[in-house]
Each structure stands twice: as C-alpha cells, then as structure tokens.
Amino acid sequence: AQTVTQSQPEMSVQEAETVTLSCTYDTSESNYYLFWYKQPPSRQMILVIRQEAYKQQNATENRFSVNFQKAAKSFSLKISDSQLGDTAMYFCAFGETSGSRLTFGEGTQLTVNP
Amino acid sequence: EAQVTQNPRYLITVTGKKLTVTCSQNMNHEYMSWYRQDPGLGLRQIYYSMNVEVTDKGDVPEGYKVSRKEKRNFPLILESPSPNQTSLYFCASSSLGQGSYEQYFGPGTRLTVT
Numbered sequence: 001a002q003t004v005t006q007s008q009p010e011m012s013v014q015e016a017e018t019v020t021l022s023c024t025y026d027t028s029e030s031n032y033y034l035f036w037y038k039q040p041p042s043r044q045m046i047l048v049i050r051q052e053a054y055k056q057q058n059a060t061e062n063r064f065s066v067n068f069q070k071a072a073k074s075f076s077l078k079i080s081d082s083q084l085g086d087t088a089m090y091f092c093a094f095g096e097t098s099g100s101r102l103t104f105g106e107g108t109q110l111t112v113n114p
Numbered sequence: 115e116a117q118v119t120q121n122p123r124y125l126i127t128v129t130g131k132k133l134t135v136t137c138s139q140n141m142n143h144e145y146m147s148w149y150r151q152d153p154g155l156g157l158r159q160i161y162y163s164m165n166v167e168v169t170d171k172g173d174v175p176e177g178y179k180v181s182r183k184e185k186r187n188f189p190l191i192l193e194s195p196s197p198n199q200t201s202l203y204f205c206a207s208s209s210l211g212q213g214s215y216e217q218y219f220g221p222g223t224r225l226t227v228t
Contacts, residue, residue: 043221047216050216097215102206107154
C-alpha cells in the first residue's frame with residue numbers, strides 16, 4: 001500500500017514571496033502519478049498540478065512548479081509570487097496507474113499574508 | 115458544464131437513522147469514488163467503482179455501502195450512522211481511458227451525526 005506524508009501542517013508566506021510545500025511518499029510501483037490539490041475555504045478540491053512518474057521533467061503550471069525526485073520519493077510544490085488567493089489547504093496525492101485510487105497526505109494549511 | 119454533483123450539501127442527523135448521499139457525474143466517467151476528509155488525516159477512500167455493477171472497498175469502508183446501477187450515479191449509503199461518521203464527504207470521478215487519472219471532485223457533503 002502507498003503512503004503519502006506531508007510533514008508541514010501549517011505554513012505562512014508573505015504576499016509576492018516564494019514558498020515550498022513538502023511531500024514524500026512510499027511505494028513499490030515504478031509508474032504512477034502524483035498530484036497537488038488545493039482546497040480553499042469553499043472546500044472545493046481543485047487540481048493544481050500533475051506529474052507522471054515516468055517523466056523526468058518537472059511539471060509547471062504558471063506560478064506553480066514541482067520538484068520531483070523519484071529516487072528520493074519526494075514531490076514538493078513551489079508557489080512563486082504568492083497571492084492572497086493562494087491561501088488554502090494543499091494536499092499531495094499519489095495516484096495508481098490502474099486509476100483505482102488516490103492516496104492523500106495529511107494536508108498543509110498555507111496562509112498568504114498581505 | 116462538466117461536473118460532479120452531490121446532495122445534500124449539508125446534513126444533520128441522529129444516530130441510527132439511515133441516510134443516502136447522492137453523487138452524479140455528467141462526463142461519462144467509468145471510475146467513481148467516495149472519500150471522507152477528517153482534520154489531520156487528509157482524504158481517505160471509502161469505496162470505489164471501476165464501472166457499472168463493479169464496486170470495491172477502499173481504506174475505510176466499515177459502516178458504508180455503495181451501489182453502481184447506472185454509470186452516472188454512485189450513491190453512498192449509511193445504514194445506521196454513528197457519531198464517528200461525522201465528516202466531510204467527497205465524491206469523485208475520472209476517465210480510465212484518458213491516461214492522466216485526474217479525479218474530478220464534487221463540492222462535498224458536510225455530515226453531522228448526533
């Protein structure tokens with residue numbers, strides 16, 4: 001079974017600065033997907049970024065980028081030029097290629113301060 | 115508009131009174147799943163379904179039932195709710211054929227069992 005660990009329950013950053021959220025996982029699979037989801041106060045789960053394990057290139061979506069270290073089983077999220085709207089709970093998730101499940105981490109509550 | 119809908123959004127009930135939370139998706143997705151979200155635990159999978167009439171247990175299935183009689187619907191049934199089932203529930207769906215396994219989430223159902 002897969003496990004996902006987010007060791008930072010809470011983080012804060014000043015507006016316009018850069019912040020990195022950490023995620024580690026454990027699996028015996030060689031191919032899989034990794035995701036970061038954002039959950040604002042509305043509770044809606046919003047996909048931020050996705051990484052396929054077989055791709056060495058780190059995924060990027062505008063101000064969001066990941067540092068994927070497959071050998072270390074690490075998948076951190078970097079948010080550049082932080083905005084007040086980035087305030088949310090962020091979940092790291094591991095996805096099996098069978099598509100049968102997502103395994104989530106505990107979440108990191110990010111607060112962006114003005 | 116492509117979406118996953120859940121009803122009700124909020125529910126307060128008493129111990130032992132059977133309830134059903136409905137989930138419907140309009141994207142013709144094969145895969146559907148139920149998760150519960152609890153503080154400090156992230157989201158945990160309750161049940162999932164790979165297609166019509168095919169369901170399987172997730173990580174925390176005790177006290178829940180599901181059915182998949184139609185491709186678009188995946189109701190979650192609590193036959194005899196207990197206070198430890200007070201939680202935020204999410205339904206999700208994805209297309210197994212697309213290869214990205216991105217899951218689309220419903221808006222969530224806040225359940226309180228007294």
